[in-house]
Amino acid sequence: MMDMPVTPQTKTVLVAGGAGFVGSNLCDALVAQGHRVICVDSLMTSSRQNVEHLLAGPSFRFVEQDICRPLTVDEPVHQIYNLACPASPPAYQADPRHTLMTSVIGTSNLLDLARRHGATFLQASTSEIYGDPEEHPQREDYWGHVNCTGPRACYDEGKRAAETLCFDSLRTGDADARVVRIFNTYGPRMQPDDGRIVSNLIVQALKGAPLTIYGTGEQTRSFCYVADLVEGLMRLMNLQENPGLPVNLGNPGEFTIAELAQLVLEMIPTRSPIEHRALPVDDPKRRCPDITRARTLLDWHPRMSLRDGLVPTIAWFEQKTGHSRAAASPAGRMPEGVLARQSLV
Numbered sequence: 293m294m295d296m297p298v299t300p301q302t303k304t305v306l307v308a309g310g311a312g313f314v315g316s317n318l319c320d321a322l323v324a325q326g327h328r329v330i331c332v333d334s335l336m337t338s339s340r341q342n343v344e345h346l347l348a349g350p351s352f353r354f355v356e357q358d359i360c361r362p363l364t365v366d367e368p369v370h371q372i373y374n375l376a377c378p379a380s381p382p383a384y385q386a387d388p389r390h391t392l393m394t395s396v397i398g399t400s401n402l403l404d405l406a407r408r409h410g411a412t413f414l415q416a417s418t419s420e421i422y423g424d425p426e427e428h429p430q431r432e433d434y435w436g437h438v439n440c441t442g443p444r445a446c447y448d449e450g451k452r453a454a455e456t457l458c459f460d461s462l463r464t465g466d467a468d469a470r471v472v473r474i475f476n477t478y479g480p481r482m483q484p485d486d487g488r489i490v491s492n493l494i495v496q497a498l499k500g501a502p503l504t505i506y507g508t509g510e511q512t513r514s515f516c517y518v519a520d521l522v523e524g525l526m527r528l529m530n531l532q533e534n535p536g537l538p539v540n541l542g543n544p545g546e547f548t549i550a551e552l553a554q555l556v557l558e559m560i561p562t563r564s565p566i567e568h569r570a571l572p573v574d575d576p577k578r579r580c581p582d583i584t585r586a587r588t589l590l591d592w593h594p595r596m597s598l599r600d601g602l603v604p605t606i607a608w609f610e611q612k613t614g615h616s617r618a619a620a621s622p623a624g625r626m627p628e629g630v631l632a633r634q635s636l637v
């Protein structure tokens with residue numbers, strides 16, 4: 293396969309974690325803009341299928357590698373996005389030491405690569421660095437409330453250390469490192485067995501299985517559609533001047549988990565009962581981004597409402613699981629217009 297020539301307009305962009313949920317949507321957007329993309333992924337929480345459609349093209353290259361191993365790239369690289377890290381609690385807790393090392397050693401390896409190539413670097417950090425927050429909504433100047441010995445610490449503390457590495461690299465002039473703090477994001481390319489709330493509820497409803505709510509369901513999250521997030525990531529990466537500050541990216545619309553379950557049941561009418569299970573240790577009670585900084589610096593805000601974003605997301609899970617809404621519905625058919633309705637919810 294002939295490689296596409298890189299003209300001054302096109303950049304070579306390395307996306308670590310590029311086969312994952314967010315990463316593969318980012319790769320699509322970059323390729324659509326005409327850039328050459330090198331996707332580095334160990335496939336530990338994703339599937340090659342997410343980028344299969346890009347593999348045949350001349351502007352996409354896939355490298356199967358764990359970022360905990362040092363990386364070399366035999367061509368100039370202009371930008372590096374680091375999205376490589378399991379993001380779902382069951383996935384990141386399965387091998388906690390590797391999760392921590394992915395954020396620390398992996399980010400360090402990618403920052404070294406950025407330094408050698410003079411590439412701009414963007415780190416996918418997380419709202420989890422705020423822990424179980426005592427301030428609401430969360431602004432970037434809040435230092436957080438993380439239990440460093442709990443089961444979520446491998447992820448939260450790893451991401452906090454990765455932010456430290458980025459800002460140290462910036463201060464020492466080693467890399468033009470930028471940091472986004474991503475709040476709960478959903479959309480097509482999530483794995484059906486990923487274990488996060490949006491995928492769990494939709495897949496359970498489609499299968500007619502009980503919808504699992506951990507605890508009372510009164511805890512809140514703020515859900516951002518993946519295309520909105522990808523737009524924000526690219527805006528920060530391409531900002532002329534590095535703001536030298538972390539930037540929250542998320543949708544400030546805040547929902548209880550019980551409200552999300554009701555919305556899913558409305559959009560996928562099914563006989564599924566609600567089943568309450570034990571609340572995981574250290575589960576944050578409230579989470580909502582203050583996006584003033586993203587609005588000001590990036591002129592960014594999310595455009596997709598939760599109800600509208602769930603439409604393509606449900607369609608994705610129907611395709612992935614082979615279970616349709618129509619079959620899930622007790623009457624065997626969907627009420628008119630349930631998915632077509634536009635709303636601000």
Ligand code: NAD
Nearest residue numbers: 309312313314334335336337338358359375376377474477
């Ligand atoms: P994901 O699990 O779908 O994708 C992560 C990708 O990274 C997968 O393809 C996985 O195989 C790869 N990966 C993991 N460890 C690796 C390693 N050591 N070496 C190479 N590849 C590795 O998760 P996602 O939701 O797409 O999240 C992407 C990034 O965004 C993560 O860094 C996550 O922490 C961050 N983030 C996501 C959310 C969200 O709601 N989706 C929220 C906050 C932060």
Ligand code: UDP
Nearest residue numbers: 381487488489490492504505506511549575
């Ligand atoms: N949750 C739930 N049922 C599930 C999966 C998750 O009630 O089947 C809850 C979980 O306890 C948390 C919220 O939904 O309060 C969001 O969980 P998720 O794993 O999606 O993300 P995170 O906790 O990292 O925000």
